Amino acid sequence: xxxxxxxxxxxxxxxxxxxxxxxxxxxxxxxxxxxxxxxxxxxxxxxxxxxxxxxxxxxxxxxxxxxxxxxxxxxxxxxxxxxxxxxxxxxxxxxxxxxxxxxxxxxxxxxxxxxxxxxxxxxxxxxxxxxxxxxxxxxxxxxxxx
Numbered sequence: 001x002x003x004x005x006x007x008x009x010x011x012x013x014x015x016x017x018x019x020x021x022x023x024x025x026x027x028x029x030x031x032x033x034x035x036x037x038x039x040x041x042x043x044x045x046x047x048x049x050x051x052x053x054x055x056x057x058x059x060x061x062x063x064x065x066x067x068x069x070x071x072x073x074x075x076x077x078x079x080x081x082x083x084x085x086x087x088x089x090x091x092x093x094x095x096x097x098x099x100x101x102x103x104x105x106x107x108x109x110x111x112x113x114x115x116x117x118x119x120x121x122x123x124x125x126x127x128x129x130x131x132x133x134x135x136x137x138x139x140x141x142x143x144x145x146x
Contacts, residue, residue: 006035006044016053023053031056031070089139 013020026032032052034043059069110118
């Protein structure tokens with residue numbers, strides 16, 4: 001997709017996997033805004049809106065109200081790139097802490113597995129874990145360069 005590509009509501013709806021009515025509602029309450037209107041007066045949205053919709057859906061899953069989401073997004077757009085990186089790293093750290101807690105809850109179950117079952121489990125988990133650690137290291141090195 002080209003960075004300047006614009007989408008009508010139906011197209012944006014399919015890309016974001018959100019109903020057209022929801023997009024229309026988010027527009028009416030100021031959560032998202034069209035970039036411009038077409039010659040036939042259709043609202044046109046950019047890729048930034050698609051990213052914003054993804055963020056809205058993430059926040060909704062975390063049980064934020066639409067008002068809280070609006071405040072969150074408004075404050076997010078007012079911060080610098082360096083602050084955004086710091087916030088994102090903080091979110092990742094919180095997510096990792098949550099995963100740690102979940103793994104600790106699974107430890108009693110894992111201990112009951114037979115050795116072969118445990119080995120298969122670890123074999124499947126290790127590449128993903130290593131990739132996550134590597135991605136975090138890259139992010140941290142980049143943020144240290146800023």
